[in-house]
Amino acid sequence: MIILFGPAGAGKSVQGQILAAREGWRWLSAGQLLRDTKDDYILNMQKKGDLVPSEKISQILDAALRRADGIERVVIDGFPRTLEQARWLVESKASHQRSINLVVVIEVPKSEILKRLKIRGRADDTEEVINGRLLSYKKEMYPILSYFTDQGINVVHIDGVGTVGQVHDRIMKEIMDAGIVKE
Numbered sequence: 299m300i301i302l303f304g305p306a307g308a309g310k311s312v313q314g315q316i317l318a319a320r321e322g323w324r325w326l327s328a329g330q331l332l333r334d335t336k337d338d339y340i341l342n343m344q345k346k347g348d349l350v351p352s353e354k355i356s357q358i359l360d361a362a363l364r365r366a367d368g369i370e371r372v373v374i375d376g377f378p379r380t381l382e383q384a385r386w387l388v389e390s391k392a393s394h395q396r397s398i399n400l401v402v403v404i405e406v407p408k409s410e411i412l413k414r415l416k417i418r419g420r421a422d423d424t425e426e427v428i429n430g431r432l433l434s435y436k437k438e439m440y441p442i443l444s445y446f447t448d449q450g451i452n453v454v455h456i457d458g459v460g461t462v463g464q465v466h467d468r469i470m471k472e473i474m475d476a477g478i479v480k481e
Contacts, residue, residue, distance in 0.1 A: 299396045300473065302375040303443075304404035305435040306428065307411035307418070308458050309465055310375035313404070316466050317373045321479060324366040328376035331358050347427035349434060352382045356390075363394035371478070372396065379434070381441045388449055398451045400476045402469055403443065404458035408432060452476055 300317070302310040311327050318325035332340055332350055335358065340350050359377055366372050378384040391397060406414075411432065415423045446453050454476075456468040473479055 299398050300371060300373045300478070301377070301398060301401045302373060302404060302469075303401055303439075304406065304458060305411055306423075306431045307414040308404040308406045309414075309462070310404060312462055313466060313469055314373040314375040316462070317469065317473075321371065322369075323371040323373055324369045326359065326362050326366070326372050326374050326377075328355060328359060328374070328379075330376075331355075331362055344422055347422060347424075347430045349379060352380055352386065355379075356383060356386045359387075360390065360394055363396060367395070371399070378442055380438050381445055384442045384445050388445075388451075398446070399478050400473060401443070401446050401451055401453040402472055403439075403453065403455045404465070404469075405455055406458040410459055 300323075302314050304310055306329075311325075311330065314325040314327060317323060332344060332355065335341065337354075340354060343350055355377065359374070363372065378387055387398065412425070412428060415428050443453055454472045456465070456472060458465055470479075
């Protein structure tokens with residue numbers, strides 16, 4: 299399992315889709331799984347910019363991981379967002395049968411994120427919601443990355459500014475360096 303980590307607008311979904319298509323893996327976006335839900339409670343929380351409770355998103359992701367049975371690797375973006383979710387992902391390996399092979403943190407400055415999200419133009423991408431997401435991300439990011447590091451999980455940081463291809467090349471270099479795929 300490869301986790302793409304970064305704030306909203308960092309390009310996790312684009313990069314996850316490219317990786318999955320290139321390598322024949324499954325892309326699982328927590329945000330997309332939540333947007334596709336028919337659960338009004340979850341949809342209303344997202345509209346306000348609130349984080350969905352860990353138990354709900356963990357259940358949704360667990361089901362998606364089980365549906366990916368038989369696919370060599372999954373690329374997850376947008377999860378975990380809390381330390382509780384990170385612990386669940388590591389501790390529930392017996393349920394979903396996957397280890398975390400690599401965590402790629404896509405680093406993008408706030409000014410670039412604001413620009414990208416304004417272009418994306420989703421209903422929940424208001425400046426107020428974006429600022430709230432960035433604050434939540436920063437608050438939760440360090441404990442999650444520390445936890446992964448303490449668990450012996452390889453965490454790498456890459457520059458997320460540039461063309462989609464440039465960022466993809468940086469991610470692929472880290473994946474190859476980690477021995478997940480060969481050239």
